[in-house]
Every structure is written in C-alpha cells, then in structure tokens.
Amino acid sequence: MNIISKFKEIKNLSARRENVIFFILISIIFSLDRISKIKILENFSDRKYFVNNYINFDLIWNTGVGFGLLSANSYLIYNLITLIVGIVIMVLFYVSYISKYTDKLILSVIIGAALGNFYDRLSYNAVPDFIDLHFNNFHWFTFNVADIFITIGIIAFIMKDFFLKTN
Numbered sequence: 001m002n003i004i005s006k007f008k009e010i011k012n013l014s015a016r017r018e019n020v021i022f023f024i025l026i027s028i029i030f031s032l033d034r035i036s037k038i039k040i041l042e043n044f045s046d047r048k049y050f051v052n053n054y055i056n057f058d059l060i061w062n063t064g065v066g067f068g069l070l071s072a073n074s075y076l077i078y079n080l081i082t083l084i085v086g087i088v089i090m091v092l093f094y095v096s097y098i099s100k101y102t103d104k105l106i107l108s109v110i111i112g113a114a115l116g117n118f119y120d121r122l123s124y125n126a127v128p129d130f131i132d133l134h135f136n137n138f139h140w141f142t143f144n145v146a147d148i149f150i151t152i153g154i155i156a157f158i159m160k161d162f163f164l165k166t167n
Contacts (some may be wrong), residue, residue, distance in 0.1 A: 022108040030040045030119075031113025033146040035119065036144065050130075055133055058123035060142050061126035082121045089114050107158045148153065 040059055040121070043049075049057040063078055089111060096107035120127040133140040 001084075018101065018104070019097065020087045022104050025105070025108040026112040026115065029109060029146075029149050030115050033113060033116030033149070034119070035142065036145040037116075037128050037130075041070060041128060042132065055131065057130050058142060059128055059130045061124070062129045062142075063126045077127065082118075085114070085118055085121065089118060100151070102160060103157075106153050106160065111151050112155035113146035113153070116146035117144075 040057060044057050051057065054060055064081070082126060092107055092111050092114070095106050096111060117127045127144065127146075129142040129144045131144060131148075132142050
C-alpha cells in the first residue's frame with residue numbers, strides 16, 4: 001500500500017508541475033499580446049503605418065469576435081458575446097486541466113490568446129486589431145497577435161488529429 005500511495009503522490013506532483021508550466025505558457029502568450037497592443041495604441045492610433053508591400057499596421061476597433069464576425073452597435077449583443085466568450089474560456093481552462101499533455105499544450109496557446117482579447121473586451125469595449133495583410137487591392141481581415149495564436153492553436157488541434165494517434 002505504501003508504494004502505491006507514493007506513486008500516486010509522485011504522479012500528482014508531476015501533474016501540478018505540468019499545470020504550472022502551462023500556466024506560464026498562457027501568461028507568456030497573454031503578455032506578448034498585451035505588449036503588442038500597448039505599443040500599437042501608444043504609437044499608431046491615428047495613422048496607418050506602412051511596413052512593406054504586404055503588411056501595414058492600421059488600428060481598427062473590433063466589437064465582434066474573430067475577424068470582425070458578429071460585430072454590432074448594440075450593447076446587449078456585445079455584452080452577450082462577451083459573456084459567451086468568458087464562459088468558453090472557463091470551459092477551456094477546465095478541459096485543459098483534465099487533458100493530456102499535447103491537448104493541454106495546444107489549449108494553453110488558445111487560452112492565453114483568448115484571455116488577451118477578452119481583457120480588451122472588458123477594458124476597451126472592443127478589441128484592437130492592427131495587422132493588415134494585403135496583396136495589391138486584396139486585404140485580409142485585420143487581426144492582432146492573439147488572433148495569430150488562436151489560429152495556430154486551432155490548426156495544431158486539426159493537425160494533431162491527423163498525425164497523432166490518441167486513445
């Protein structure tokens with residue numbers, strides 16, 4: 001019995017360390033997003049900044065969700081979307097907590113980014129998007145650093161299911 005209890009204790013300690021590592025990853029991604037948005041808000045709020053023929057920095061305030069979907073001028077709709085986003089983040093935290101290592105890693109990337117945009121929704125009542133990719137007259141949706149990490153996380157989930165066998 002003593003060996004089994006020691007094994008469980010070691011396993012619980014390992015799980016706690018793993019969760020701390022993923023909390024640090026969430027914090028790093030959140031911080032990268034916040035730093036990028038603070039720099040943009042301080043330096044580019046009133047003008048477009050030309051980087052090269054394919055990218056500009058152009059601040060736009062997004063009241064919707066990803067890529068401006070569900071944007072509305074109604075406080076009721078905005079607050080409802082914000083509430084739903086908050087609930088989704090809490091569910092992702094729970095799912096991450098009970099998930100295996102690979103899923104926990106991917107969810108940590110998504111959570112860190114989602115928290116960045118959620119923070120903006122609460123602080124500014126909109127999310128600052130500023131990365132404008134374009135080719136000639138075609139412009140992709142304007143986005144931010146958090147959107148990049150959310151997209152990476154979603155692509156990683158899709159790719160994981162193609163390349164990794166999970167039980």
